[in-house]
Amino acid sequence: MVIDLNSDLGESYGAYTLGHDEEILQMVSSANIACGFHAGDPLVMQRTVALARQHGVAVGAHPGLQDLVGFGRRKMAVSPEEAYSMVLYQVGALGAFVSAQGLKLHHVKPHGALYNMAAKDRVLSEAIAAAVYDADKNLILYGLAGSELIKAGKAKGLKTASEVFADRSYQEDGSLTPRSQPGALLEDEEEAVAQALAMAGEGQARTASGKLIPVKADTICVHGDGAKALAFAKRIRAALETAGIKVGSCP
Secondary structure, eight states: OEEEEEEEEOOSOTTSOOTTHHHHHTTOSEEEEEOSSSSOOHHHHHHHHHHHHHTTOEEEEEOOOSOTTTTTOSOOOOOHHHHHHHHHHHHHHHHHHHHHTTOOOOEEOOOHHHHHHHHHOHHHHHHHHHHHHHHOTTOEEEEETTSHHHHHHHHHTOEEEEEEESSBOBOTTSOBOOTTSTTOBOOOHHHHHHHHHIIIIISEEEBTTSOEEEOOOSEEEOOTTSTTHHHHHHHHHHHHHHTTOEEOOOO
């Protein structure tokens, strides 16, 4: 069995360090790189793509809402046309850096509020899928397992990867617990490792209320901006491999 381990990276700015990005890139099989709307800038995009190339990690675009102050995590009213254009713009921007490094863009994973809105909004998810398809129909669309975004990607003819989260808690409908609510983030390493193994090996996650729900896990996310991101990535990769689950990017 093979599963992808991904992380959201490149979410800093040129004059600052990339934090633990390089260390995390040694643990994961794919990276979702910020494209400048919610975080990142041209210099950081260039540096992060170069590091991903150095460590043999698949590169994906991580387009978000145009909200630097809110880190792309605040809901915004955007039309389908706006969503299409902002995703196409950001995928194209990162794609240029990827091409300059002699690589091919591997996937697209929306960020933050855009991701969570698209998980439930069919029209928005269709606009995002259309932008990804028009950018490159061979790209893989990453989306929350069981979401409208995955359905829209499949309907458009894209390859999709159903994503689960090692460091987030779930609601009974399969959505992520909003960050504004207590318990939304899993901060205990053992709990995060146990959740990752259950999702990858057993296809199930325990909700915040304690109920087990089925989930399809093609790729597991560890947020790169988390306080324990590097520790989580190391522990989860080791636990997956110990369980006989190989870590590798989605084909």
